[in-house]
Amino acid sequence: MTEKLVIIGNGMAPGRMLEHLLEKAPGRYQVTIFNAEPRVNYDRIMLSPVLSGEKAYEEIIIHGDGWYIKHGITLYKGHKIVAIDRQAKTVTSDHGVTEPYDKLVIATGSVPFIIPVPGHDLPGVLTYRDLDDVRAMMLAAQSRAKAVVIGGGLLGLEAAAGLNAQGMDVTVLHVMPTLMERQLDPAAGYLLQRAVEQRGIKVITKANTQAITGNGKVERVELADGTVIPATLVVMAVGIRPNAALAKEAGIAVNRGIVVDAGMRSNDPDIYAIGECAEVNGQVYGLVAPLYEMARVAASHLAGNEAAAFVHMDTPTKLKVTGIELFSLGDFAEGDDRQEIVLRDAAAGVYKRLVLKDDRIIGTVLYGETADGAWFNDLKKKQTDISEMRDTLIFGQSYQGGAPLDPMAAVAALPDDAEICGCNGVCKGKITGAITARGLTSLDDVRAHTKASASCGSCTGLVEKLMVLTIGDKYNPAAVQPMCSCTALGHDEVRRLIKAKGLKTIPAVMQELEWKTSCGCAKCRPALNYYLVCDWPDEYADDYQSRFINERVHANIQKDGTYSVVPRMWGGVTNAAELRAIADVVDKFDIPMVKVTGGQRIDMLGIRKEDLPAVWADLGQAGFVSGHAYAKGLRTVKTCVGSDWCRFGTQDSTGFGVRIEKFMWGSWTPAKVKMAVSGCPRNCAEATCKDVGVICVDSGYEIHFAGAAGLDIKGTEVLGLVKTEDEALEHIVALTQMYREQGRYLERIYKWAKRVGIAEIKRQIMDDGEKRKAYFDRFVFSQKFAQVDPWSERVSGKDKHEFRPMASVGFAQAAE
Amino acid sequence: MMNWVSIGSISDIPRRGARCVATPQGKIAVFRTADDQVFAIEDHCPHKGGPLSQGIVHGTAVTCPLHNWVISLETGKALGADEGVVRTIPVRIDGERLFIALEALASRAA
Numbered sequence: 031m032t033e034k035l036v037i038i039g040n041g042m043a044p045g046r047m048l049e050h051l052l053e054k055a056p057g058r059y060q061v062t063i064f065n066a067e068p069r070v071n072y073d074r075i076m077l078s079p080v081l082s083g084e085k086a087y088e089e090i091i092i093h094g095d096g097w098y099i100k101h102g103i104t105l106y107k108g109h110k111i112v113a114i115d116r117q118a119k120t121v122t123s124d125h126g127v128t129e130p131y132d133k134l135v136i137a138t139g140s141v142p143f144i145i146p147v148p149g150h151d152l153p154g155v156l157t158y159r160d161l162d163d164v165r166a167m168m169l170a171a172q173s174r175a176k177a178v179v180i181g182g183g184l185l186g187l188e189a190a191a192g193l194n195a196q197g198m199d200v201t202v203l204h205v206m207p208t209l210m211e212r213q214l215d216p217a218a219g220y221l222l223q224r225a226v227e228q229r230g231i232k233v234i235t236k237a238n239t240q241a242i243t244g245n246g247k248v249e250r251v252e253l254a255d256g257t258v259i260p261a262t263l264v265v266m267a268v269g270i271r272p273n274a275a276l277a278k279e280a281g282i283a284v285n286r287g288i289v290v291d292a293g294m295r296s297n298d299p300d301i302y303a304i305g306e307c308a309e310v311n312g313q314v315y316g317l318v319a320p321l322y323e324m325a326r327v328a329a330s331h332l333a334g335n336e337a338a339a340f341v342h343m344d345t346p347t348k349l350k351v352t353g354i355e356l357f358s359l360g361d362f363a364e365g366d367d368r369q370e371i372v373l374r375d376a377a378a379g380v381y382k383r384l385v386l387k388d389d390r391i392i393g394t395v396l397y398g399e400t401a402d403g404a405w406f407n408d409l410k411k412k413q414t415d416i417s418e419m420r421d422t423l424i425f426g427q428s429y430q431g432g433a434p435l436d437p438m439a440a441v442a443a444l445p446d447d448a449e450i451c452g453c454n455g456v457c458k459g460k461i462t463g464a465i466t467a468r469g470l471t472s473l474d475d476v477r478a479h480t481k482a483s484a485s486c487g488s489c490t491g492l493v494e495k496l497m498v499l500t501i502g503d504k505y506n507p508a509a510v511q512p513m514c515s516c517t518a519l520g521h522d523e524v525r526r527l528i529k530a531k532g533l534k535t536i537p538a539v540m541q542e543l544e545w546k547t548s549c550g551c552a553k554c555r556p557a558l559n560y561y562l563v564c565d566w567p568d569e570y571a572d573d574y575q576s577r578f579i580n581e582r583v584h585a586n587i588q589k590d591g592t593y594s595v596v597p598r599m600w601g602g603v604t605n606a607a608e609l610r611a612i613a614d615v616v617d618k619f620d621i622p623m624v625k626v627t628g629g630q631r632i633d634m635l636g637i638r639k640e641d642l643p644a645v646w647a648d649l650g651q652a653g654f655v656s657g658h659a660y661a662k663g664l665r666t667v668k669t670c671v672g673s674d675w676c677r678f679g680t681q682d683s684t685g686f687g688v689r690i691e692k693f694m695w696g697s698w699t700p701a702k703v704k705m706a707v708s709g710c711p712r713n714c715a716e717a718t719c720k721d722v723g724v725i726c727v728d729s730g731y732e733i734h735f736a737g738a739a740g741l742d743i744k745g746t747e748v749l750g751l752v753k754t755e756d757e758a759l760e761h762i763v764a765l766t767q768m769y770r771e772q773g774r775y776l777e778r779i780y781k782w783a784k785r786v787g788i789a790e791i792k793r794q795i796m797d798d799g800e801k802r803k804a805y806f807d808r809f810v811f812s813q814k815f816a817q818v819d820p821w822s823e824r825v826s827g828k829d830k831h832e833f834r835p836m837a838s839v840g841f842a843q844a845a846e
Numbered sequence: 847m848m849n850w851v852s853i854g855s856i857s858d859i860p861r862r863g864a865r866c867v868a869t870p871q872g873k874i875a876v877f878r879t880a881d882d883q884v885f886a887i888e889d890h891c892p893h894k895g896g897p898l899s900q901g902i903v904h905g906t907a908v909t910c911p912l913h914n915w916v917i918s919l920e921t922g923k924a925l926g927a928d929e930g931v932v933r934t935i936p937v938r939i940d941g942e943r944l945f946i947a948l949e950a951l952a953s954r955a956a
Contacts, residue, residue, distance in 0.1 A: 549862065549880045552902040552909035552916070575862040579900040579911040587911050591897040836865035836876060837853040840948055 032060045035332065036121055036129055038111045038276070039137035040065035042074055042485075043305035043321045045092055047135065050329030052101055058333065061103045062129050064121065067160055068108035070094060074160070075318055075453065075486045078350045081164045081192030083530035114280035116298055133300055133332060136277055136288060140270035140306035140316070145180065148241040154248030155264045158189045170263040171196035178202075178251045178261040180239055182209040184349060186267035187226060191351040193265070194231050195530050201259055202226070203237035203251070205268075213347045213358035217374075218381050218397045225354050225379070234259075272307045272314050287314045292339040294328040304328045310340050318453045318485055319345045346407055346452050348400070350486060357400040359407055361385065362393035373424045382424055389417040402426035404492065405440070408448040441495040450492050453485035461493060465500045472505075473497070514553035516545050521774035525561055534566050536573055550576075557775035560662065563698050564770050567812035574829065580660035583832050584820040585642055593642060594635040596659035597649050598695065601669040601688035601707075602630025611652030619645055629666030629704065631657055643833055646821035655695075655819040662776070663698045664705070664766075667691040668716065672709030672726065681726035683709035686755050690762060696817040697809070700773030700782070703766065718746045721779040722762055727751070731758035735765060735791075736783035744780055747788050750796040764805035765795050771808075850938055850945035856884060857942065864899040864908070867946065874935055874946065875899035877919050879906055885919035886937045886946050892917075892930025 035051075037044045040063050048061065071093040079085040098105045109123035114134070122128045142157035144150050156166050167189070170177070174197045179190045182204025194200045202209075208219030209226070223233050238254035242264055251259045272287030283289040283297040287309030294302045294310075304324040306316055315321055323340060330338035346359040362385045364370070373382040378398060384406065385393035391410040396403055405427040409416060416423055427440050444450075446459030464470060464479045476493060477484040483493045497505040512518050519527070524543065533539045536558050540550060550558070555576035562570040574582050585593035599608070612632055616624055622636040637645055646656075658665060669687030673679035687707040706717035707724040717723025719739040723746055725732040730753040734746035749765065752758050768791065773782045783791055794801045824833075859865045859878040866889055867874045873889035875898050883906065889899045896912030906919045916925045922934040936947040 547905060549904050551904045552914065555902060555904065575860060575903065578902065583900075587897075587900060589894070589896075589912065591895075591900075831858065831860065831863075831865060835868045835873070836858050838868040839851045839853060839946075840869045840871070 032058065033132040034130055035059035035061045035133050035135070036131035037061065037063045037135045037137060038121065039063075039139055039305065039307075040067070040071050040105065041137060041139050041305060042071065042092070042318060043325045044135060044137040045071035045325075046322050047137075047304060047325035047329045047332075048101075048103070050326055051332055054329060054335075055333035059133070061101070062106070062131075063098075063103060064106045064109045064111050064123055064127075064129075066108070066110040067162070069161065070098070070105070070107075072161065073485060075350070077158075077161065077164050078188035078192055080161075081167060081189065082195040082351075083192075084195075084526060086526075087161060111276060114276065114282075114301075116280055116282075116301070119300070131300070133302070135328060135332075136282075136296075136301065136303040136307060137305040138273040138276060138307045141273045142266060143269040143271055144266055145239060145268055147239055149243050149248070150266070152242055152244055152248050153246070154244070154262060155242060155266065158185050158265055158267045159270075164192075167193060167263070167265065168196060171198045173262060174198060175262040176201070176260050177263040177265065178259055179265045179267060180251075181265075181267035181269070182206070182233065182235070183212065183267065183269070184210060184347065186265070187222075188350055189265050189267050190226070190231050191229065191354075193263075194229055195532075197532070198263070200230075201232040201234065201261070203239060203253070203259075204233065204235045205238060207235050209233065209235070210347075210349075210358075213395075214356070214397075215362050215383060215395055217372075218356070218358075218383070218395045221379065221381050221397050222349075222354065222356065270306065270316060272309065274307050277301075277303065277307070285309055285312075292327070292341075293331045293336065294324055294340065295331065302328050302331070311342060313342060317345045317347065319343075319455050322454055344410070346394075346403060348403075348452075348486065355396075355398055355400045357394065357396040357403040359395075359403070360391070360393035360410055362395055368392070371420075371424045384424060386416070389415050389420075391416065401440070404448060404450060404489075405444065407452070408445065411449070438495055438499065441492060442499055450496065451480075451482040451485070451489045453489075454481040456480050456482040458496065461496050462500045465497060470497075471501065513557060514551055516540075516547040516550050516554050517543060519543060521557065521777075524558070525565075525772075525774075528561055528565055534562065534569055535571075536562065536576060560698060560700065560775050564812070567815045581662070582829075583639065583642065584656050584658075584660065584824065585637070585639075586660045588635060590636075592636045592638055594633050594659075595637055595642070595645055595649075596627065596631055596633045596657040597654035598657040598691070599631040600691050601667055601684050603669075603684060603688065604632075608652060608654070611649065611654070615645055615648045618648065627659070627666075629659075630668050631659075631666065633659070640833055640835075643824055647825045650819075650822050650825055654821075656821045658695065661698065662701050663696070664691070664694045664703050666704055667694075668704075668706035668720075670707075670709050670714040672707075676709055678712060679709035679726070680728050681709060681731065681755070683707040683715065683724070683726050686724065686726075686731075686758070687715075689755070690759065693759065694763065694766065694809075694813075696819075697766070697770070697813060698816065699766065699770050701776050701778045703769075703779065705762075719743070720746065722765065724758060724762070729753070731755065733758060733761055733765075736780040736788070738778060738780045742780070747783065749792060760802065760806050761795055763809050764802040765791070767805040767809040768794060771805075849948045851948045853944050853946055855942045856882065856939060856944055858944075859884070862903045864901075864903060866899050869948075873897070873899070875908075876937070876944065876946070877903055877908060879903065879919070884937050884939055884944060886935040887917070887919060887922050888933045888935070890932060891915055892924060892932050893928065898932070 073090040073092055076090040109125055111121050112124050113122045120128050120130045142159050156163055177193045177198045177200045179186050179202045182202050190200045190202045208216045209222050240254045241252045248264050251261050274284045274288045277288045278284040287307050288303035290296050290303050290308050294304050296303055305321050327338045327340045344360045349356040369386045371384045380398035383395045390413050394406040444458050448458045450458050461480050461482050470476050483490045513521050539558055559573050559576040580586050585595050619641050621634045625633045627633050667687040667690050669684045672683030703721045705722045706715040706720045708715040708717045709726045719737040723734040732751045733749040735749050737746035738744040769779050853867050862880050864875050864877045874886050875889035876886045878884050889897050891898050891910040893915045896910040898908050900911045901908040907916050909916050915928050918925055922932040924930040938945045
């Protein structure tokens with residue numbers, strides 16, 4: 031009979047334990063998890079990149095809902111266990127669910143330490159532990175106001191960098207004289223402080239917080255020396271303590287944390303504790319590597335292997351703030367029996383310090399350049415006698431024996447038991463072994479099979495080098511398709527970084543994201559220009575030299591170098607005066623071809639470039655504006671005659687089509703957007719193969735999207751049915767804005783929808799009114815800057831140089 | 847003998863852009879790069895005759911607006927896998943003034 035295993039808590043340690051257990055003893059336990067957080071298991075180490083905007087929550091999920099279903103695990107989300115009955119062997123949640131267990135694993139983690147100063151309970155005081163904290167901070171950051179982070183340790187600095195990236199004015203208060211004093215010596219702490227301050231974050235050290243004050247909410251922080259700092263948000267990141275209260279109430283032995291033996295077993299033989307809540311040999315842990323080790327040991331015991339034992343080890347610390355390289359390991363206090371080797375390179379911002387005892391490394395601090403961290407860690411772990419290479423030790427592994435400074439050679443020279451992934455304790459041999467044995471060719475595969483680089487990701491470069499060393503060309507490091515050969519980054523990464531780093535010009539993007547070419551190419555420049563136009567509508571100055579010719583001169587280039595001109599005919603409706611004006615223009619400029627387009631308007635082809643401004647002037651006189659027939663933007667809104675004329679029409683499809691077009695014209699989008707509104711399901715406007723379409727019915731407006739009738743043919747998906755025209759407009763606009771913000775340049779709506787999922791789009795646009803409204807508002811804001819008729823601008827003289835030759839030369843000589 | 851003809855000022859051409867000069871033998875495209883180098887080539891892509899002056903300028907190359915051939919402004923040769931060459935015309939910058947060598951054109955006409 032299967033035994034019942036109950037787990038309290040669903041953080042990274044129990045998640046990892048289950049993975050081991052499912053591998054070692056599949057089917058042995060029927061597993062039930064109670065998670066106080068209303069969600070699945072995600073990578074808490076990556077919360078800082080989520081806060082700074084460099085990653086999305088979806089990207090840091092470790093086990094999605096499907097994983098629990100696949101393994102038959104019952105997960106109670108949002109259930110906090112309030113009691114353990116050790117006699118009856120049951121646990122009970124705050125929602126009243128009682129579950130019996132044969133074995134119980136407590137993984138309740140830690141609680142943030144709150145400094146008990148007056149005002150610590152005011153609204154606006156947050157901690158930094160879970161996704162809810164991050165979401166609350168991101169919400170607060172929207173005000174762009176002032177934030178104070180109390181605590182200059184790892185978490186505090188990551189929180190400060192994240193809030194700074196979100197546009198807040200951030201001050202870090204740290205009670206000690208230098209930052210991260212537990213991991214860094216004062217010199218490195220100083221360099222770190224300087225780097226943090228260079229990002230515009232203020233740092234006050236030796237800061238003793240006396241009170242947080244304000245009227246009903248946080249307004250300021252007061253220090254013991256009388257300093258007053260205005261703030262609307264205070265983040266407490268001063269430390270954590272094991273969350274052992276539940277165990278204590280149940281009568282389990284608790285000291286600082288839940289006391290367990292080296293097999294992670296508490297004084298109740300059926301109850302284990304792992305993670306930050308557990309105390310082994312008098313030590314509690316907060317970094318992920320030892321927690322994962324606890325998970326491995328506990329899983330072994332649960333699977334029947336009583337020999338597995340937890341052994342203490344030092345874990346390197348790394349700061350996850352983009353652009354700051356920092357590595358710290360072991361003991362680096364000064365002492366009479368210790369020597370140190372220091373390397374400073376002020377120009378390069380590099381500081382390295384090794385602390386030695388008896389010719390062995392016992393501590394390492396690296397700042398600015400951390401590539402040798404793994405090697406120093408290995409020397410320390412193995413207690414290698416370094417006296418032979420003492421003189422050159424600080425220059426790193428590649429320097430030893432005069433080997434060239436080739437990072438590949440350095441990785442190749444690492445011994446098989448050198449630790450590559452500190453978070454998961456994966457050594458080189460395990461990675462190369464798995465690559466060979468299982469024929470792995472992608473980074474994701476290696477992550478799945480070895481866990482290396484699957485947590486904080488800072489060893490990804492090393493893992494990739496190992497893959498190249500092991501399988502050579504078969505490894506294609508570009509798992510993400512780069513935008514073009516000017517960069518290794520993909521479109522999504524670039525878009526996210528533009529927002530996260532506040533990049534507002536093409537040169538800034540290329541500089542900050544380390545473009546390989548000096549000014550890009552014809553692939554990346556138009557894409558970047560679009561992303562910047564979309565993301566900073568009020569601030570970005572459109573770079574016309576990065577636009578394709580059609581968008582630069584607002585006409586469509588033809589094979590012979592002439593242009594075609596398509597004026598807007600709102601909803602495909604025209605009249606005698608407009609048609610007469612078009613006829614006059616055709617005569618006057620001797621336009622060779624006039625054609626009715628598929629988008630219900632009129633195309634004039636074969637116009638010489640020099641004539642374009644004059645053609646537009648005449649069309650403008652008749653009230654025409656550009657039809658943007660050349661744009662990665664809103665093209666046409668086709669309509670049928672609807673309830674005004676048609677005996678089947680259910681709504682005013684013509685009027686609604688005109689309304690949509692007048693609302694949305696001028697907007698730039700990742701690729702062209704074509705729309706249609708049909709007045710009844712007979713669908714004469716062919717709305718069901720458009721990017722966005724509307725089918726009017728008696729009960730309202732059925733909104734469709736993600737159709738295609740070009741290279742691919744695809745019927746639309748139904749977004750949903752709304753009752754009124756106003757609602758339909760709001761939904762369509764919000765959908766378009768979502769696409770504008772997420773689409774990759776030149777990616778049509780149907781491809782974007784396939785990538786992000788129809789269900790997700792429906793959830794955000796149909797079900798989440800707040801999100802929909804926010805999308806709508808952002809579109810309306812951007813239209814303030816977009817709805818300028820480009821033709822009349824050019825008739826008034828803008829970009830004159832585009833339409834005239836620079837000079838005419840040689841004709842006189844030819845005539846002679 | 848080189849006959850240098852004035853065609854205007856460097857500021858007439860936008861950076862990373864081009865202007866045309868009309869001649870009896872056809873259009874010449876005059877390019878200005880991001881770092882103010884100036885090049886002149888025939889405004890005629892070796893592929894299907896596309897107007898290179900209308901392309902996107904990057905580095906010292908231009909991408910043809912018709913089918914995305916990339917042409918070196920320095921040599922007139924198609925870059926990458928494509929093969930073809932367009933005629934280059936000598937340019938001289940004298941302060942702000944730009945000159946092109948017309949003989950090159952005449953000899954072509956001859």
